[in-house]
Amino acid sequence: MLKQTEGSRAVAEAVALCRPEVICAYPISPQTHIVEALGEMVKDGSLAPCEFINVESEFAAMSVAIGSSCAGARTYTATASQGLLYMVEAVYNASGLGLPIVMTVANRAIGAPINIWNDHSDALSQRDSGWLQLFAETNQEALDLHIQAFRLGEELSLPVMVCMDGFILTHAYERVDMPTQAQVDAYLPPFEPRQVLDPAEPVSIGAMVGPEAFMEVRYLAHAKQMEALKLIPGYANEFREIFGRDSGGLCHTYRADDAETIVVAMGSVLGTIKDTVDQMRDAGHKIGVLGITLFRPFPIQQVRDALHNAKRVVVLEKSLAVGLGGILATNVRMALSALPIDVYTVVAGLGGRPITRRSLHALFRKAEQDEIDAVSFLDLNRDAVDKQLARERAHRRTGPAAEAMLRDLGVVAAKLA
Amino acid sequence: MSFQPVKFYQTGTFTVGNRLLPAEERSVQASAKRFNSLNSGHRACQGCGEALGARYAIDAAMEATHGQLICANATGCLEVFSTPYPETSWQVPWIHSLFGNTAAVATGIAAALKVKRLKGADRDVRVVAQGGDGGTTDIGFGCLSGMFERNDDVLYICYDNGGYMNTGIQRSSATPPAARTATTMAVGPEPGNVFGQGKFLPAIAVAHEIPYVATATVADLRDLEGKVRRAMEIRGARYIHILVPCPLGWGTASHETIQIARLAKETGLFPVFEAEHGELTSSLKIRKQVPVEEYLRPQKRYAHLFGKQPKVDVIARLQALADRNIRRYGLLDFDQ
Ligand SMILES: Cc1ncc(C[n+]2csc(CCOP(=O)(O)OP(=O)(O)O)c2C)c(N)n1
Ligand code: SF4
Ligand SMILES: [Mg+2]
Numbered sequence: 176m177l178k179q180t181e182g183s184r185a186v187a188e189a190v191a192l193c194r195p196e197v198i199c200a201y202p203i204s205p206q207t208h209i210v211e212a213l214g215e216m217v218k219d220g221s222l223a224p225c226e227f228i229n230v231e232s233e234f235a236a237m238s239v240a241i242g243s244s245c246a247g248a249r250t251y252t253a254t255a256s257q258g259l260l261y262m263v264e265a266v267y268n269a270s271g272l273g274l275p276i277v278m279t280v281a282n283r284a285i286g287a288p289i290n291i292w293n294d295h296s297d298a299l300s301q302r303d304s305g306w307l308q309l310f311a312e313t314n315q316e317a318l319d320l321h322i323q324a325f326r327l328g329e330e331l332s333l334p335v336m337v338c339m340d341g342f343i344l345t346h347a348y349e350r351v352d353m354p355t356q357a358q359v360d361a362y363l364p365p366f367e368p369r370q371v372l373d374p375a376e377p378v379s380i381g382a383m384v385g386p387e388a389f390m391e392v393r394y395l396a397h398a399k400q401m402e403a404l405k406l407i408p409g410y411a412n413e414f415r416e417i418f419g420r421d422s423g424g425l426c427h428t429y430r431a432d433d434a435e436t437i438v439v440a441m442g443s444v445l446g447t448i449k450d451t452v453d454q455m456r457d458a459g460h461k462i463g464v465l466g467i468t469l470f471r472p473f474p475i476q477q478v479r480d481a482l483h484n485a486k487r488v489v490v491l492e493k494s495l496a497v498g499l500g501g502i503l504a505t506n507v508r509m510a511l512s513a514l515p516i517d518v519y520t521v522v523a524g525l526g527g528r529p530i531t532r533r534s535l536h537a538l539f540r541k542a543e544q545d546e547i548d549a550v551s552f553l554d555l556n557r558d559a560v561d562k563q564l565a566r567e568r569a570h571r572r573t574g575p576a577a578e579a580m581l582r583d584l585g586v587v588a589a590k591l592a
Numbered sequence: 593m594s595f596q597p598v599k600f601y602q603t604g605t606f607t608v609g610n611r612l613l614p615a616e617e618r619s620v621q622a623s624a625k626r627f628n629s630l631n632s633g634h635r636a637c638q639g640c641g642e643a644l645g646a647r648y649a650i651d652a653a654m655e656a657t658h659g660q661l662i663c664a665n666a667t668g669c670l671e672v673f674s675t676p677y678p679e680t681s682w683q684v685p686w687i688h689s690l691f692g693n694t695a696a697v698a699t700g701i702a703a704a705l706k707v708k709r710l711k712g713a714d715r716d717v718r719v720v721a722q723g724g725d726g727g728t729t730d731i732g733f734g735c736l737s738g739m740f741e742r743n744d745d746v747l748y749i750c751y752d753n754g755g756y757m758n759t760g761i762q763r764s765s766a767t768p769p770a771a772r773t774a775t776t777m778a779v780g781p782e783p784g785n786v787f788g789q790g791k792f793l794p795a796i797a798v799a800h801e802i803p804y805v806a807t808a809t810v811a812d813l814r815d816l817e818g819k820v821r822r823a824m825e826i827r828g829a830r831y832i833h834i835l836v837p838c839p840l841g842w843g844t845a846s847h848e849t850i851q852i853a854r855l856a857k858e859t860g861l862f863p864v865f866e867a868e869h870g871e872l873t874s875s876l877k878i879r880k881q882v883p884v885e886e887y888l889r890p891q892k893r894y895a896h897l898f899g900k901q902p903k904v905d906v907i908a909r910l911q912a913l914a915d916r917n918i919r920r921y922g923l924l925d926f927d928q
Binding site: 196197199223224225226228229230231232234235238239240241242243244245246247248250264265268272372373374375376377378379380381382383384 | 665671672675677684687697698704711737738742
């Protein structure tokens with residue numbers, strides 16, 4: 176059914192259609208609207224039977240999820256940013272134990288400095304946690320990916336993170352096609368856990384594993400993630416058959432067939448990039464796009480296939496590997512190893528900095544001339560940085576850096592507009 | 593006709609007279625059909641109070657639930673010594689997740705079980721969470737308080753051996769004052785753990801006004817079993833805090849575990865009581881009050897108090913703590 180609704184609400188309704196049995200909630204923007212909506216459905220009885228648990232921290236949220244998933248319940252939670260970091264020990268534990276929990280990460284920057292706006296630092300910090308990671312481009316895709324996430328995670332006995340851009344998607348009112356319960360039921364079978372705490376068949380879960388088997392257990396986690404690369408295209412096809420639209424998959428090219436320059440990105444910024452590319456195509460530029468839907472496992476072969484004819488690749492990413500450059504770009508480089516293709520890392524949109532078509536036009540035109548650095552920062556206010564660096568050279572006790580830079584800039588909100 | 597009332601304690605011995613009881617009142621352990629939830633073959637030190645406490649507590653919970661029990665276990669000695677895989681001592685469904693999240697894991701299990709029941713599962717499966725004092729009073733405290741406050745249907749059992757034993761006997765917030773640990777060394781002008789720090793978690797649990805809180809020691813295993821049974825009759829958050837001497841950490845002989853635990857209770861240093869919904873409902877009276885010195889002297893962790901010149905001032909401070917417990921929890925029966 177087509178409806179105009181908020182991204183968070185759309186995701187909450189999609190999750191409810193998946194018949195979750197335990198949901199744990201802890202507030203953090205920009206994820207909160209999702210669990211609020213689910214909590215209301217549980218409280219008014221429209222989502223039943225389901226336990227909605229208001230926990231005391233994200234660490235507890237993931238731990239409750241571990242317990243309920245281990246006892247055989249389909250389990251969901253959502254978080255972002257500091258919340259994701261606060262639960263990290265349990266995030267690794269959930270994947271290590273092989274529990275198919277589904278978690279929305281409403282992508283948001285990580286502090287300090289504290290910042291509630293969107294970038295991908297939170298989810299990407301967990302790229303090696305053993306969770307599958309899917310990135311939604313639109314609200315429609317966000318809601319569709321949640322339905323696929325339960326199917327995928329439960330098949331593999333692995334947890335799945337569905338990442339959607341905080342505010343940009345979670346708080347945007349857009350038209351979405353909300354599936355029916357019958358469609359979701361046809362797609363998503365009931366949860367059949369591989370392991371379950373059951374007095375009828377007692378098992379010990381979570382024993383110490385020493386050097387004699389640890390490598391093998393970890394390799395198994397890797398092997399299972401690689402299996403996801405084979406499963407996902409099939410699940411996307413099945414999804415198309417039942418729901419009548421394309422959603423999910425590994426990665427997707429856009430106007431890239433004869434492209435000399437291909438821009439790689441994840442999440443909602445792909446929309447702006449595609450608009451920019453459309454305009455440049457109209458003006459005769461040979462430029463295309465590769466959107467990554469599945470970040471973990473990373474679809475190395477598919478990315479290589481999609482990019483191998485390009486002259487150059489511009490990876491535009493909302494994350495920063497401090498001391499190196501890009502995270503996504505590093506993964507893309509690995510996919511392109513030994514190919515004579517220049518890969519440029521462009522860090523953009525950190526902490527909610529708008530990524531505008533105007534900036535992208537300028538960036539892509541320079542990239543086409545190979546006039547950008549190997550690692551660059553889109554719309555970076557170099558003066559602000561230089562001023563602080565000069566201050567630090569001149570004095571020892573310069574005080575907190577972020578506050579000094581904010582003072583230099585004056586009222587920032589006005590500048591963002 | 594002369595009438596001989598049943599006495600648990602035979603004169604002078606303190607031995608529990610299990611064989612004098614009718615069969616249905618005997619310890620779970622007296623039956624060949626006992627559950628052996630924590631089976632033999634585990635790797636605990638000889639005389640480990642934690643192993644003993646866990647065996648009685650979980651078997652009692654198994655009996656109370658007719659074997660319909662799931663356990664969540666914190667990292668610590670109990671977890672490490674019980675599951676040297678491919679061997680496991682647990683004959684109950686058992687999960688170890690992390691050090692500090694056991695109460696929350698148990699909440700999740702309880703929630704899942706509730707939904708399964710609502711969906712028609714006919715068995716009523718219950719949950720016990722268990723951990724050491726470090727996993728309970730320190731790193732797991734947030735999750736524990738959350739579980740209490742939400743009144744989740746979980747019995748949490750803390751095995752208090754007064755320190756982080758599994759990592760080599762470091763101080764926890766349950767380490768008693770003056771005790772030597774690897775991080776409260778017996779050196780300097782005030783050797784051992786400092787006075788005026790630490791927390792007594794049972795009192796904090798009572799302050800949460802949860803349906804049931806109890807303390808116990810491995811010196812009185814019938815009392816412990818009874819408290820576990822009582823706890824399993826109740827729905828909601830329940831907490832049992834068991835004092836479990838650790839021969840390795842306390843510097844006591846393996847055969848002294850029960851005796852030391854009893855002295856902890858008989859001195860008043862460890863109050864044994866029950867509370868329901870925030871109110872004290874019973875306390876186990878001291879049978880024969882003994883000075884704290886008798887409890888302290890056999891333990892090497894207090895050896896620095898008994899050098900050439902015994903630290904009478906420190907011993908007096910510990911005595912004062914025992915006396916305060918006696919007053920606070922009504923541990924002496926003045927009618928007698
Ligand atoms: C997050 C985390 N921090 C520290 C540890 C190391 N650690 C494992 S067991 C343990 C001590 C356990 O002490 P306690 O809970 O009192 O149980 P005991 O071993 O004394 O029975 C510590 C510190 C850990 N496993 N995880
Ligand atoms: S160190 Fe203490 S608690 Fe740990 S197994 Fe040995 S006696 Fe038991
Ligand atoms: Mg301990």
